[in-house]
Amino acid sequence: MSQSLAHDLNTVTLFERLGGAAGIRRIVDGTVAAHMCNPVIKARFQPYEDQPERVEEIKQHTCDFFAAGSGGPDQYQGRSMAEAHRDMDIAAEEYEAAADDIMTTMTALNYDAALRDEVYGILQSLKDEIIHK
Ligand code: HEM
Numbered sequence: 001m002s003q004s005l006a007h008d009l010n011t012v013t014l015f016e017r018l019g020g021a022a023g024i025r026r027i028v029d030g031t032v033a034a035h036m037c038n039p040v041i042k043a044r045f046q047p048y049e050d051q052p053e054r055v056e057e058i059k060q061h062t063c064d065f066f067a068a069g070s071g072g073p074d075q076y077q078g079r080s081m082a083e084a085h086r087d088m089d090i091a092a093e094e095y096e097a098a099a100d101d102i103m104t105t106m107t108a109l110n111y112d113a114a115l116r117d118e119v120y121g122i123l124q125s126l127k128d129e130i131i132h133k
Helices: 003-010 020-036 042-048 052-069 081-088 092-108 113-130
Strands: none
Touching (some): 020 042, 020 052, 020 092, 042 052, 081 113, 092 113
């Protein structure tokens, strides 16, 4: 067996370890629900409460973003992170609150600490594109 085929057979992508599209959807649903009651950032998301179609579109884009970035088959069709968040003036404290909501949701869904740390590292790598400087 060639080296690269052996490698492909042994590599389980992050997408698969997150439980594929269904796992990512559960994380995104739980995280959006957590954002809606997180005192640091809820004001950012509450205006969308009466726009269920827009919420669904944002959730779909977020699912695709994580799927595309973790080795899944989906294409991301939304805006770049810098473009989507540029005009929001997001503070570092808000960024940490959003990342905490993702970690809390992953804990509630029984993802282990190693997987949570891996996702947290990816989130940190996006920070500069999202917060206001
Ligand atoms: C690593 C952290 C984050 C990721 C990966 C992320 C990801 C995304 C994605 C994929 C979208 C959809 C873009 C589109 O539909 O074109 C989005 C939209 C949005 N994000 Fe984030 N985001 C992050 C952090 C934050 C933070 C910290 C806030 C505010 C506290 C925030 C507030 C929003 C809002 C309000 C929208 C809707 C924008 C609109 O309707 O135009 N995001 N985000």
